[in-house]
Amino acid sequence: MRVDVFTIFPDMVSGFAGQSLLGRATTRGLLDIRVHDLREHTTDVHRTVDDTPFGGGAGMVLMPEPIYAAVEAAEPPRPLFLLGPGGRTLDQAMARELAAGGGFSLLCGRYEGVDDRVRTELCDGELSIGDYVLGGGEVAAMVVLEAVGRLVPGVMGNAASAGEESFSDGLLEYPQFTKPAEFRGMAVPEVLRSGDHGKVARWRRAQALRRTVAARPDLIEARGGLTPDEQGLLDELAPDEAP
Numbered sequence: 001m002r003v004d005v006f007t008i009f010p011d012m013v014s015g016f017a018g019q020s021l022l023g024r025a026t027t028r029g030l031l032d033i034r035v036h037d038l039r040e041h042t043t044d045v046h047r048t049v050d051d052t053p054f055g056g057g058a059g060m061v062l063m064p065e066p067i068y069a070a071v072e073a074a075e076p077p078r079p080l081f082l083l084g085p086g087g088r089t090l091d092q093a094m095a096r097e098l099a100a101g102g103g104f105s106l107l108c109g110r111y112e113g114v115d116d117r118v119r120t121e122l123c124d125g126e127l128s129i130g131d132y133v134l135g136g137g138e139v140a141a142m143v144v145l146e147a148v149g150r151l152v153p154g155v156m157g158n159a160a161s162a163g164e165e166s167f168s169d170g171l172l173e174y175p176q177f178t179k180p181a182e183f184r185g186m187a188v189p190e191v192l193r194s195g196d197h198g199k200v201a202r203w204r205r206a207q208a209l210r211r212t213v214a215a216r217p218d219l220i221e222a223r224g225g226l227t228p229d230e231q232g233l234l235d236e237l238a239p240d241e242a243p
């Protein structure tokens, strides 16, 4: 899957994309992440990408010319998203949608933002990573790349792990433990060491429900509350343990 990223700080994004999960996926030919430097598409000696806002006010705004030139030269996969706090907020459902598609592209703003003609005429949509303001779109691009990249078929070693993790069925994930079985007096729940796969699965389901009820009641609400079966499982298996 090809993903193009347009930025004035290409090294930030390509450094990140070259490591760990995304780096390995790229080496294996599953991901093709192309990072484009907007400054390479300027025409003046100072390689200027920004100017002062019409109408006055603080800060600088990215100009349309270098962005249009970079996008026209790269012919990136669409949709092309402008990263910005005004966009649709990335969530796991959207990450899944993008991972199932044929590719997409991201434009990173900086300073006070990007000339609005870029947003309305060149881009296909706007994407936010949350209700806060970053200094630039690069970190947001990395968030999108990682959340989507790991869901691209073949990228994660154990394909089953994506189906069981948080949000996969509207619940948070059950708690995970590894060795040692006892650490500073804290023991791993006995059931996980029992070897009884049926019991383990029921315990995990109950814990996922309990954790979600306690920490994210909005997620329970969104899936239409608990089924009688789920309520029963909760009462039976996780009645008074702390979430």
Ligand code: SAH
Residues within 6 Å of the ligand: 082, 083, 084, 085, 086, 107, 108, 109, 110, 111, 112, 113, 114, 127, 128, 129, 130, 131, 132, 133, 134, 135, 136, 137, 138, 140
């Ligand atoms: N003046 C703008 C913020 C500009 S921040 C405003 O008030 O809305 C500079 C750049 O950082 C933006 O152009 C955008 O590309 C990026 N950015 C900031 N917050 C972001 C967020 N929550 N999600 C995605 N990108 C964001």
